[in-house]
Amino acid sequence: MSAIVSVENLSVVFDDFTALDNVSIDVFAGESFGLVGESGSGKSTLLRSIAGLAPPAGGTMRITGRELRGRDRDKAFYRAVQMVFQDPYGSLHPRQTIDRQLMEPLAIHGARDGERRILKALDEVGLGSGFRFRYPHQLSGGQRQRVAIARALILEPSILLLDEPTSALDASVQAEVLNLLEQVRHDRKLTFVMVSHDLGVVTHMCDRLAVMQGGRVVERLTSDDLAGGRIDEDYTRNLMVASKGFRRHAEPITQGAASPSRP
Amino acid sequence: MSALLTVEDLRVCFPTRTGMVEAVRGVSFALGRERLGIVGESGSGKSQTGRAIMGLTPPQAQVTARTLSFDGIELLSAPPKLRRSLRGKRIAMILQDPKYSLNPVMSIGRQIVETLREHEDVSGAEARERALEMLAAVQIRDPKRVFGLYPHEVSGGMGQRAMIAMMLVAGPELLIADEPTSALDVTVQLEVLSILDKLVAERGMGLIFVSHDLRLVSSFCDRVLVMYAGRIVEELAASDLANAKHPYTQGLFNCMPVIGADRHPLPVLERKPEWAL
Numbered sequence: 176m177s178a179i180v181s182v183e184n185l186s187v188v189f190d191d192f193t194a195l196d197n198v199s200i201d202v203f204a205g206e207s208f209g210l211v212g213e214s215g216s217g218k219s220t221l222l223r224s225i226a227g228l229a230p231p232a233g234g235t236m237r238i239t240g241r242e243l244r245g246r247d248r249d250k251a252f253y254r255a256v257q258m259v260f261q262d263p264y265g266s267l268h269p270r271q272t273i274d275r276q277l278m279e280p281l282a283i284h285g286a287r288d289g290e291r292r293i294l295k296a297l298d299e300v301g302l303g304s305g306f307r308f309r310y311p312h313q314l315s316g317g318q319r320q321r322v323a324i325a326r327a328l329i330l331e332p333s334i335l336l337l338d339e340p341t342s343a344l345d346a347s348v349q350a351e352v353l354n355l356l357e358q359v360r361h362d363r364k365l366t367f368v369m370v371s372h373d374l375g376v377v378t379h380m381c382d383r384l385a386v387m388q389g390g391r392v393v394e395r396l397t398s399d400d401l402a403g404g405r406i407d408e409d410y411t412r413n414l415m416v417a418s419k420g421f422r423r424h425a426e427p428i429t430q431g432a433a434s435p436s437r438p
Numbered sequence: 439m440s441a442l443l444t445v446e447d448l449r450v451c452f453p454t455r456t457g458m459v460e461a462v463r464g465v466s467f468a469l470g471r472e473r474l475g476i477v478g479e480s481g482s483g484k485s486q487t488g489r490a491i492m493g494l495t496p497p498q499a500q501v502t503a504r505t506l507s508f509d510g511i512e513l514l515s516a517p518p519k520l521r522r523s524l525r526g527k528r529i530a531m532i533l534q535d536p537k538y539s540l541n542p543v544m545s546i547g548r549q550i551v552e553t554l555r556e557h558e559d560v561s562g563a564e565a566r567e568r569a570l571e572m573l574a575a576v577q578i579r580d581p582k583r584v585f586g587l588y589p590h591e592v593s594g595g596m597g598q599r600a601m602i603a604m605m606l607v608a609g610p611e612l613l614i615a616d617e618p619t620s621a622l623d624v625t626v627q628l629e630v631l632s633i634l635d636k637l638v639a640e641r642g643m644g645l646i647f648v649s650h651d652l653r654l655v656s657s658f659c660d661r662v663l664v665m666y667a668g669r670i671v672e673e674l675a676a677s678d679l680a681n682a683k684h685p686y687t688q689g690l691f692n693c694m695p696v697i698g699a700d701r702h703p704l705p706v707l708e709r710k711p712e713w714a715l
Contacts, residue, residue, distance in 0.1 A: 213623045214594070316480065345650045347479045347707040350693035354703040372623050379695035379704070402698035417624040418697065421631045421657040 179204040185234035194220045196390040207367040209381030217390040218370045257327035261339040263319035267311040274307045296325040317348035337369040374418040386411045441468040442644045446505040450486045461486045463668035473645045475655035478665035488614045527557040530610035534617040536597030540589040546600045547585030557608045572603040595626035612644045652690040667714035
């Protein structure tokens with residue numbers, strides 16, 4: 176089985192900062208692949224350079240076997256690959272109606288049956304046609320993220336790049352959006368590449384994941400390995416501890432104003 | 439235990455074109471020198487409760503309460519001058535995102551010094567000394583360097599520590615933390631929380647911790663109030679969370695994905711109109 180998304184030895188350099196350092200991942204058709212790490216680990220940069228939003232300095236990227244060069248992407252690429260961004264407040268045009276934002280990708284790709292597809296896309300993300308002529312500020316955060324997902328799905332792509340799709344949302348709304356994403360993946364046999372800093376979300380959504388730190392992949396494992404605690408790297412273990420929530424240390428509290436430095 | 443803060447029947451209303459919207463509808467609780475969590479989803483009124491105590495409700499809104507007293511001072515009838523002297527000095531508030539809540543054109547050190555000199559009659563040199571001490575207390579490694587930096591030059595975690603330093607420098611007795619770590623990475627979240635936890639315990643402050651993350655709040659606080667549609671639907675000890683009776687609390691608790699729990703689809707929060715009654 177060959178990979179539908181294949182990244183080999185990819186490097187991305189911004190001026191003198193190396194954001195990605197020889198990163199390789201393979202994602203197979205129909206699977207859901209997770210990228211985890213803290214801020215600055217390069218997980219979003221990897222996703223953005225696949226989408227052509229970050230300039231590669233070296234290495235190769237292939238989507239369904241076709242090599243991608245530099246930052247140029249053709250229309251066929253965007254029909255196959257779409258992206259959902261973290262912040263639905265920032266990724267929708269504030270002065271365009273939902274209808275117009277959904278029309279845009281259709282117009283670019285010359286789709287004829289826009290009317291039908293917009294209604295279908297809205298229906299699929301559970302919004303209904305009542306939302307069609309509203310503006311983003313008239314929707315809640317969860318509804319906006321649904322619009323962003325509808326916009327990504329409207330071209331019927333086979334690969335969805337998800338950059339922290341729920342981290343700007345409330346815990347209760349997050350569950351709804353995650354369920355929606357699972358549903359569309361199941362219905363449309365989509366491939367997901369999902370970035371998150373929340374191990375709980377990634378293990379829920381993904382079969383396999385790569386843990387990134389400082390622009391490198393430090394560990395690759397399956398969600399089952401993670402759940403079973405079969406972890407090799409301390410860094411992953413730290414993320415794991417962090418995702419379990421706050422633990423009060425039993426150390427005695429020293430009286431006084433300030434401790435001079437970090438322990 | 440005498441209460442530090444007593445809230446009885448607090449209501450916050452916003453006039454809109456379609457009539458009055460009640461964001462907070464009769465909230466009552468008493469707070470001692472303890473850690474109290476307020477949990478609910480967006481729009482449940484949790485932040486407006488915190489803001490009303492702080493006196494940061496927008497001017498068009500109407501705040502009413504039978505009692506809203508802090509250490510014997512009736513906050514709603516207090517003259518603005520008295521409230522100004524409380525705000526920042528005895529009651530302080532940590533906001534969600536340091537990117538938006540720090541002054542972008544003022545260095546971090548100057549902002550901390552400003553808070554201090556607003557409330558205490560100290561010399562510039564002493565204020566600077568105390569600001570540096572406070573930055574060290576929030577475990578910033580090189581306080582002198584960070585003192586001179588602007589908010590855009592520091593990371594989110596560092597910015598939030600600076601914010602905590604700024605809020606604690608005047609030694610408040612009550613700290614309101616409104617989603618203090620929601621804008622931060624998981625690993626940084628824990629660091630910031632443990633700093634906050636340590637300082638709150640050392641200085642014997644009362645803490646109101648507002649968040650949508652029930653698990654996080656229950657691991658951090660002693661007591662949790664769960665809010666829905668402007669009301670408190672359940673109050674429980676944090677250790678007792680697993681025995682929550684209200685379906686809304688159970689829903690908030692169960693909707694988070696947990697490592698190792700194979701639940702597809704995730705249970706979704708139900709919202710029943712009768713809970714809002």
